[in-house]
Amino acid sequence: MKTIFQLLKPQLLLLSALIAALISSCKTDELKYEDEPGIYIDKEKFIGIRDSATFSFAEKTSTLLLDTIYIPVKISGRASAKDRPVPLKTDPLLTTASAGIHYEIPETKIMANQITARVPVIVKRAADLKTKQLRIYLKMETNAEFPFLIGNTKTNSTFSGEPSSIYTSGYLIKLNDQLLKPDTWDVSGSWFRFFFGTYSAVKYKFIMDVTGRMVWGPGARFGADSPTSAQMYAYYAKLQNAMYEYEKANGPMIDETGNQVTFPKI
Incomplete structure (x- = not known):
């Protein structure tokens, strides 16, 4: 008479094989993730509201015509031995400000052996900001150095085992010259x-x-x-x-x- 273990042995062997295959697949994915680096806006560095910010020239001195907002960015995967350009761009469908008139984004690089950087967004005091609030919606694109596109990111802190916050991948700057x-x-x-x-x-x-x-x-x-x-x-x-x-x-x-x-x- 066969024991329960003997009767279930084929099923247990199959389950063990499936688990082993799953573990092997996960390891492959992890290696692939490191081989395909990505880059994202590091919202853990922001204080207060982390998906958007309002910048008003009305809160600055009247002689200030330019200012700079720094956007912290971070890579996934490992540091590189070479400098890598940061592909931070504006989304044309969600941006109402005009490049060159209201803002500029100078080329910035993740320096060799580094995993973070700050991208300067230069904002300009254009006359129409007295009557309009314009939008600069920033997002990451892929490039040769960062082919992996990262979606939403999760906070490092957790609550009951789950991330306490999930951040969208883009960042909105609302720009004006009004007292709002x-x-x-x-x-x-x-x-x-x-x-x-x-x-x-x-x-x-x-x-x-x-x-x-x-x-x-x-x-x-x-x-x-x-x-x-x-x-x-x-x-x-x-x-x-x-x-x-x-x-x-x-x-x-x-x-x-x-x-x-x-x-x-x-």
């Missing part, structure tokens, strides 16, 4: 929201007039361009005093929505 709401006003941890409260254009102009500060950085808190906490508390006190003087002379300040401009109690 910063993208990061309401993001988690934003000092805009904590110190200044609800956004309005009238309030934002008042803040910049009183503090004299035009560049705030993401969330007025993150990155090299952001103020320190001591500066933010000093700005807050200055704004409270300025609002008191304004209301004493003019009554309540009313914003573009018809609401009174106030600051939170902290």
Whole structure:
């Protein structure tokens, strides 16, 4: 009489063969992945909103005609012994800004033995940005050095074993010369929201007039361009005093929505 193992032995052998073939296939794919390098926008390096950003010349000094936005990029696979050009381009279907008039993307290379680089996107203060917000949609293309096209990427951090965020492959820069709401006003941890409260254009102009500060950085808190906490508390006190003087002379300040401009109690 045959045991259960003897009866199932042919099926077990077949299953073992299938598993071995699958493992072999995975190893082949991994080798192929390294042999076919790709390159992508490294959104882990961005702070705040990681798929887009707004750049406003209205927040800069009036004499600033050019500025640079740096886009971090990273390769898949191994470093190379030679320099490799970065194929960062604009998507013509999703871009409304004009090359040469509103922006330039100088040629940039991943240097030999490196796996990262920063691509400069030079933005220009054209006259039509006073009345328009234009779009620069960046994407990676393939080239001879990077033939593998990478789609969406996942964050390095995980939650319950799954990536905590998935990023799209492209990156949108919204370009204007108008006083618009910063993208990061309401993001988690934003000092805009904590110190200044609800956004309005009238309030934002008042803040910049009183503090004299035009560049705030993401969330007025993150990155090299952001103020320190001591500066933010000093700005807050200055704004409270300025609002008191304004209301004493003019009554309540009313914003573009018809609401009174106030600051939170902290």
